[in-house]
Amino acid sequence: MQAIQDHYPAEFSHCYGCGPANPHGFHLKSYIDGERTHARFTPASMYSGGYPGNVYGGMLASLLDCHGTASAAAFAYRAQSRVMGDGGPPIRFVTGSLKVDYRRPTPLGVELLIEGTLCSLEGRKAVIDLTLSAGGEVCVTGVMVAVQFVAKA
Numbered sequence: 001m002q003a004i005q006d007h008y009p010a011e012f013s014h015c016y017g018c019g020p021a022n023p024h025g026f027h028l029k030s031y032i033d034g035e036r037t038h039a040r041f042t043p044a045s046m047y048s049g050g051y052p053g054n055v056y057g058g059m060l061a062s063l064l065d066c067h068g069t070a071s072a073a074a075f076a077y078r079a080q081s082r083v084m085g086d087g088g089p090p091i092r093f094v095t096g097s098l099k100v101d102y103r104r105p106t107p108l109g110v111e112l113l114i115e116g117t118l119c120s121l122e123g124r125k126a127v128i129d130l131t132l133s134a135g136g137e138v139c140v141t142g143v144m145v146a147v148q149f150v151a152k153a
């Protein structure tokens with residue numbers, strides 16, 4: 001099954017968090033399944049936060065950041081009854097704002113589940129609700145305003 005990011009055009013594939021073409025990045029892979037998107041990621045031990053054995057908050061925000069914009073793109077394709085990679089003009093979003101709430105420490109060494117749901121989609125603006133869970137417990141929640149990217153002439 002192809003990830004949302006696998007459909008990014010080459011010029012948009014260099015994101016540190018999710019760009020398939022960035023050799024140093026995290027290569028986050030997001031998928032849409034019904035009303036929800038999901039991604040799984042296990043941060044390496046070097047991404048330790050202040051609490052021993054727990055994940056650095058910036059890493060967690062990065063995961064929400066990349067999963068949120070991918071989710072916005074997937075939901076926008078669906079709203080237009082389009083399929084990613086259909087040969088039409090690509091729909092891509094960037095992060096306008098991202099609010100992150102760290103609700104409990106996130107353990108290192110555990111696969112994390114990042115999920116997204118569409119709150120609203122109007123014009124170029126998508127609001128995405130995000131959660132990040134470890135072992136079935138929600139550790140981080142977020143709300144993203146994603147804005148559809150328009151190339152400047």
Ligand SMILES: CCCCCCCCCC(=O)SCCNC(=O)CCNC(=O)[C@H](O)C(C)(C)COP(=O)(O)OP(=O)(O)OC[C@H]1O[C@@H](n2cnc3c(N)ncnc32)[C@H](O)[C@@H]1OP(=O)(O)O
Pocket residue numbers: 012015017018065066069070092093094095096097122123124125145147148149150
């Ligand atoms: C290119 C694709 C790449 C895909 C790779 C994955 C990306 C991974 C995630 C990222 O890290 S993205 C990088 C971090 N984000 C940025 O660098 C974005 C920098 N900001 C911008 O480029 C512009 O400010 C932005 C495109 C977000 C908006 O500028 P525009 O001039 O194109 O839009 P405009 O100001 O007309 O706003 C359009 C709508 O979005 C709303 N909006 C814009 N910025 C907002 C904001 N910060 N918060 C809330 N809403 C915002 C704005 O109110 C408006 O809503 P309404 O249509 O309802 O009036």
